[in-house]
Amino acid sequence: MYYQQGDIIVEQTDEIKGEILNHLILETGEVTGHAHRISKGLAELFESGTTKYLKVLSEEATLTHEEHGTITLPKGNYIVRKVREYDHFAEESRNVTD
Numbered sequence: 001m002y003y004q005q006g007d008i009i010v011e012q013t014d015e016i017k018g019e020i021l022n023h024l025i026l027e028t029g030e031v032t033g034h035a036h037r038i039s040k041g042l043a044e045l046f047e048s049g050t051t052k053y054l055k056v057l058s059e060e061a062t063l064t065h066e067e068h069g070t071i072t073l074p075k076g077n078y079i080v081r082k083v084r085e086y087d088h089f090a091e092e093s094r095n096v097t098d
């Protein structure tokens with residue numbers, strides 16, 4: 001199961017890796033500075049290298065962003081991924097920017 005909000009995908013996973021972070025901002029927009037953040041509910045965010053993991057501890061948590069719809073995530077473990085796009089003319093893939 002996965003959830004998409006703009007340029008990020010939050011996908012259920014079995015394991016959490018990394019060091020716990022002291023904030024709940026999953027990603028910050030490169031252009032606007034707006035953030036994908038947990039605004040309601042109990043959760044922990046972890047980082048392992050360039051990969052982030054989210055652990056929702058309460059029955060649900062609310063993921064918000066200033067330009068996208070609110071998403072409710074049920075209790076569980078998630079990996080946070082950037083949406084990628086492929087440019088067939090340039091023959092390259094890149095992260096989608098928010």
